[in-house]
Amino acid sequence: MAGNYDLDELYANTYTDEDRLAFETQPESTKKFLIAWALALFLGPIGAQRYYLGYLPTAVLKTSLFCAGVVLLILDVPNAGLALIGVVGAWTIIDLFLLLSGTMRDRADRRLQGFTRFAGICAAATVLVLVGWLIVALVIGTSSGVTS
Template identity: 30%
Template sequence: MSTTNSYQGYPQQPMQGYAPPAPRKSFIATWLFALFLGVFGVDRFYLGKVGTGLLKLFTIGGLGVWVLVDLILVLAGKQRDKSGAPLDGYDKSKTVAWIVTGVLIVISAVFGQTSSGGTAGAGLPSPDTAPVQQAPAAAPAAKEAPAPAKQEKKWTKVTTLKGSNDKASGVFELTGAEARLTYDFAGKGSFLLGSVYLEEEGVDLMTDGGIPLLMLDKAEKSSTALHKKAGNYYLDVNAAGFAGWTITVEEKR
């Protein structure tokens, strides 16, 4: 007498409570969106980041700066989708993406120089035909009372932040006076990438997004002017490959 298994001939039932993992977002698609449509925030919409995608769209890609930041993040393998998952196919296609991006940048630079060189002298009158204008006679200088001496304002340190990788500062106050940010990023290597954000208290870069104040791809020491209204702010630094960095915020007081 032969026996057979009771389950033979019946389809297997799916496991209750099991949900297959969501498919990962494509690296190729994200790269192409960031390269050609990044100014409209299409790459962020594709990754499910609707909030920052709208902000990127309304700011015209952060006037181009945000477009460059997202493109570098994608090429460096640092970009993630809304759930935090890495992009699918990065290891397989990253070399081609880097080469194509570099070629397009070089072509754009060459055409830009050619265009600006061809129109540099247009519309300027020649020395032989330009009319000669006689300067008006200078009026006698009126005697003015000496102005009272003003106390000279000096650069005063507001805060300093040091590190080698990602780091954020505590909240500090700016009064709206003339301000600057002094930075020193040190390190050697083929891959250096750093970005500095100066945001108002309460802004969350992970959910609200932001436009970097400074972007670096090499060791550099310099300063940049700050144009911020009075209020409370904090620094957020993303850095990879640097041996160390120091950032100081100063105001003239």
């Protein structure tokens, strides 16, 4: 049975003109993709992009978790504080992926303005920034381990 399938025909041209037209005719938000992306990249741990896009309950939850993590670090409860900040950091990276894939939309489920134009360059910039932060974290971690 498997020999009867033409896999080239099955997987070729899966993104058709109808698909493109359906995407382009979706309602567009007044919210801008670049602003949401920049907020997620630089102020993501406090939920800034979620406030901007209108997701207030999850934005407040994200801000609360981050603040609780900082307070626990200040109160010298490092394990719990770092765990909360780690959860918020992972949530921020997930939000970035949702934005860059076009899955995260505004509160009315409309696609963000400028997504098709800027998503590729923003994805590349996101990778560079995340790798840069990773390098800085590694340098700080190894240098603090050496000085201890």
